[in-house]
Amino acid sequence: MLRQIEGSRAVAQAVALCRPEVICAYPISPQTHIVEALGEAVKSGALSPCEFINVESEFSAMSVAIGASAAGARAYTATASQGLLFMAEAVYNASGLGLPIVMTVANRAIGAPINIWNDHSDSMSQRDCGWLQLFAENNQEALDLHIQAFKLGEELSMPVMVCMDGFILTHATERVDMPAQPEVDAFLPPYEPRQVLDPSEPVSIGAMVGPEAFMEVRYLAHAKQTMALERIPQIAEEFARRFGRSSGGLVRAYRCEDAETIVVALGSVLGTLKDAADELRDGGVRVGVLGIQSFRPFPLAAVRAALHGAKRVVVLEKSFSVGLGGIVSTDVRVALSGLTLHGYTVIAGLGGRAITKASLVRTLTEAIADRLAPLTFMDLDWRIVERQLQREAATRRSGPVAENLLRDVGPVASKVR
Amino acid sequence: MTAEIKFYQTGTFTVGNRLLAPELHSVQASIERSNSLNSGHRACQGCGEALGARYAVDAAMRATSNRLIACNATGCLEVFSTPYPETSWQLPWIHSLFGNAAAVGTGIAAALKVKGKTDVRVIAQGGDGGTTDIGFGCLSGMFERNDDVLYICYDNEAYMNTGVQRSSATPPAARTATTMAVGPRPGASFGQGKNLPLIAMAHRIPYVATATVADLHDLEAKVDTAMRVRGARYLHVLVPCPLGWGSASHDTIRLARLARETGLFPVFEAEHGEVTAVTHIRRRVSVLEYLRPQRRFAHLFGTPGHPEMLARIQEEADRNIRRFGLLDASEA
16 A cells, blocks of 8 residues: 655554564664654554563663564564664674564664764674664665565574664655555564474573584574575565565666666665766766665675676765775675776765765766775865864864864754755 | 471571471472472582572472573573583573673563463573673663563672672672772772662562572572562572682581671562561671681781771671661560
């Protein structure tokens, strides 16, 4: 059924259609509307049987999900930003134990300085934690990926993070096609756990493992992700067959066939990028866009296949590894091992900095002319950066960085150009 | 009802099973006991925690007709019982992290509720570090929501698993690896041991109790009482640690008894935030008798020693005796 609703509400409804049995909630912007809507569904009886637990922290949220999943329940939670970091120990634990929890990450920057707006620093900080990480391009895909995530995670007995851009998607009202309950039931069978805490068949879960088997346990986590590389496209295909639309998969190419330059990115910025590519194409520039839907497992072969005919790759990232550069770029380079392509990393949109089509066209034009710096921070305000560096060179007690910069910026609401 | 008789074996203060009616025999005395924490684990000789856990979990198993799931914080109990694949646990058991046992318990209880398995019950257990320090937030949350979990803290008053470092349950003046017996104020120089039972009571949960491994019959009875109640319950068990306390392994039970008989560790029960019963001190003893056999307090004795600290610890014991009314009417 077509509906015009907020992204968070769409995701909440999709999660409810998956019949979760335990939902843990700790509020953090911009995730709040998702758990609020689910809480209402449980309290009103619309989603039943389901336990909705108001926990006292994100660490507890993931821990409650771990207990519920280990006792055989389909468990769900959602978080963002600082919340994901606060639960990090339990995030690793859930994947280490092989518990197929599904979690929405409403992507948001990490402080300091505190910032509630969108980038990908939060989920990227957990890229090695063993969870599968799927990125949604729009609200329809966010909704669809949750339904696929439960199926994928439960088949593999591994947890899945569905990443959707905070505010840009979570708070945007868009038209979505909401599936009906029987359709979801036919696609997603009831959860059949591989391991369960059951008095009639007692097992110990989470025992100490020494050097004699630890590497094998860790390798098996990697093997699960390798299996996911096969299952993700199959599940996306089955989803398309049943629901009549394409969502998910490993990667999605846009106008890449004859492209000399391909821009790689994740999440909602793909929409703007496609518009920018169209504009450049109108001017005769052969440019395409490669969206990565599955960041973990990282689809090395699919990325290589999509990029190997190009001359130039630009990776546009909403987070970066301080002291190195691009995070996604590093993975893309592994995929392109042995190939000689011009490669550029463009860091953009940190902390909610708007990524405009105009800026993208300008930056890509520079890249296509091979005039772009290998690591470029798009729309960086060099004036205030230089001023702060001079201040620090001149004075030992130069004061707090963020506050200095804000004074220099003056009263402006955003940096939209 | 005939006259009340106290069943203590001469000289040992141990309640004699054989003097009790069969229905009052301890769970451990029964051949039907579940041996939930089976033999063959790697606890130290004289480990109070292994003893307390064995009695507590078996009592909970009997109270639930073996329909029980346990979750465990990281710590000695988790480590000595489960080096893979030699688990000692004969019931469904999960270890997740150091600080989240109470929350994992909440999750299990929620799953059981939603699946209609209300006959299956949940216990969560941890040491004092996992309870009073790193797991405190999760524990308070579980209490505040009144989730159907019995949390058992085995308190040996420091981080023994990592090599005897101070926890917030470490008593004043005790030597640990991080409160060294050096300088003008040797040993733990601040705090008086965080009192989790009183904090649990402040949450007004249905049932809070303390116990020691000196009176295992009492420990079993309290577990049994706890399992008859729904909602959040808290049981705090004092478990001496020969390694960390610097005591002889054959003194574990004697020290636990002395902790109670000095007044340093009040043994009581509380319901909905109100104390409902206390175990009276049978023979009041000076704290010196309790402290002297423990090397963690050795720096307080001798010349010059720290008589002011000994006096402070005695004051603490006297305060507990007043506050909880620990003296028997005949003693007072």
